[in-house]
Amino acid sequence: MTEEPRDERFGVNFYGSEKLPDSTELVAQFQKIVDNRFARWIMTRMTEQKKFEHILGVFAGVEAPRNIKESTQSKVLEAALKRGMKTFHIENMEVIKGALKEKYVRKGVALTLRSVARYGITKPQIFDAPLMIVWNTTKLCNLHCKHCYANAGAKNPDEMSLEQKLKVIDQFDEAGVTMIAFSGGEPLMSPDFWKIAEYASSKGIYTTIATNGTLLTKNVVDRLAEVGIKYIEISLDSADPATHNEFRGQALAWERTVQGIKNVVEKGVFDNAIATTATKYNYKNMDKMLDLAISLKVKRFIVFNFVPTGRGKEIISEDLSPKEREDLLTFLYDKWQAKVGPEIYSTSPEYSRIGINKILDGTGKTYSPTHFVPMDAGSNGIAMAEFLGGCGAGRIYAALEDNGDLEPCVFLPYKGRERSERGFQRIMEKLQGLKGPEKQG
Ligand code: SF4
Numbered sequence: 001m002t003e004e005p006r007d008e009r010f011g012v013n014f015y016g017s018e019k020l021p022d023s024t025e026l027v028a029q030f031q032k033i034v035d036n037r038f039a040r041w042i043m044t045r046m047t048e049q050k051k052f053e054h055i056l057g058v059f060a061g062v063e064a065p066r067n068i069k070e071s072t073q074s075k076v077l078e079a080a081l082k083r084g085m086k087t088f089h090i091e092n093m094e095v096i097k098g099a100l101k102e103k104y105v106r107k108g109v110a111l112t113l114r115s116v117a118r119y120g121i122t123k124p125q126i127f128d129a130p131l132m133i134v135w136n137t138t139k140l141c142n143l144h145c146k147h148c149y150a151n152a153g154a155k156n157p158d159e160m161s162l163e164q165k166l167k168v169i170d171q172f173d174e175a176g177v178t179m180i181a182f183s184g185g186e187p188l189m190s191p192d193f194w195k196i197a198e199y200a201s202s203k204g205i206y207t208t209i210a211t212n213g214t215l216l217t218k219n220v221v222d223r224l225a226e227v228g229i230k231y232i233e234i235s236l237d238s239a240d241p242a243t244h245n246e247f248r249g250q251a252l253a254w255e256r257t258v259q260g261i262k263n264v265v266e267k268g269v270f271d272n273a274i275a276t277t278a279t280k281y282n283y284k285n286m287d288k289m290l291d292l293a294i295s296l297k298v299k300r301f302i303v304f305n306f307v308p309t310g311r312g313k314e315i316i317s318e319d320l321s322p323k324e325r326e327d328l329l330t331f332l333y334d335k336w337q338a339k340v341g342p343e344i345y346s347t348s349p350e351y352s353r354i355g356i357n358k359i360l361d362g363t364g365k366t367y368s369p370t371h372f373v374p375m376d377a378g379s380n381g382i383a384m385a386e387f388l389g390g391c392g393a394g395r396i397y398a399a400l401e402d403n404g405d406l407e408p409c410v411f412l413p414y415k416g417r418e419r420s421e422r423g424f425q426r427i428m429e430k431l432q433g434l435k436g437p438e439k440q441g
Helices: 023-035 037-045 049-060 068-087 093-100 103-119 162-175 193-202 218-226 241-248 253-267 283-296 310-318 322-338 350-360 381-388 424-432
Strands: 132-136 179-183 206-211 229-235 271-278 300-305 343-346 397-400 405-407
Touching (some): 049 162, 179 193, 193 218, 218 229, 241 253, 253 283, 283 322
Parallel strands (some): 132 179, 132 397, 271 300
């Protein structure tokens, strides 16, 4: 395949390297590392996720080798990594070891390398299991929002039992799932939430919660820290209480949510964000939302595309026109670059294109090729975006419903879905079959 010529400013720059090969070269170099006989020797012997994670732990110095073979594997891994680092002009092995001290990093690295060993380098990359699962833990919710994709309200009689939920976490852990986002309905309405969050965290999975924020009292926030939740995303639709409450179908929802955000920020231990779904209801007042986000001192402000599924189908006419979306995203980008408050992101792919164009005309400095990560011009963002791919549904990411159905995405209730209790790996393979990523070389 012929690659399009690229502006050097968007080339590849691994960890501060001064050399800027483009993403094709990056993939070719990565292929060389994978083809290296040491690396291949290791990867073909560590096809089991748990074993691979353990060897990475030995290498990072946080786990003890159980026998001489494991010490040798760790040393060979180090030798292979050194060769790779040389290729990418990375000098400090301690940086890599430091990152691998985190269990979720070891999970993600092991899953990625196993996937490359199994499928080769593909563009976008095929993964053996999703790095991330969004789990709609319950349909139960204390609000009744107009845009709710889950059509939440009452508890589904078919919701998994606690025992089944814990079993599913075991499957995720074995497969190498690195991150779980607990969503709903309102996850904090489910009595099972605390046990499953704690259990997933205990497995070293990076746990996060997406909540409407109305139940985030100081006690609840303390408990979220205790069960190991790392990131809290709170949805808010307007800076105006009446607009938000009308949209959310509940008086005083805004007041409780804003107090919940204050409690989370005050606790000081979570990564956090305000999430807003952009519709005709609120897009003209996004400046006021941003002022509110700044005054609340949240770390991120994320604007989600409205996807008319669930109850959202009833307000499809409230979706933005392409022109309205472009104006909104341009406004958000300029605010982001002004650096006066939180990092500002959007799930719209157009946001990345706007960033790149702004850098090219000299009016921007960063862009966001993967929705939630800022990249400077000259960084490895485009290579990373091509490796991770555009839509990750059923590949990098999957959705688990409250009843155990595994789907490619919360917005894509694929009809051929199956229950996760029938075997997570097998279902993932079926979901992967929905897509046909282009193989390199
Ligand atoms: S959008 Fe969230 S808060 Fe609103 S009804 Fe649905 S699950 Fe509940």
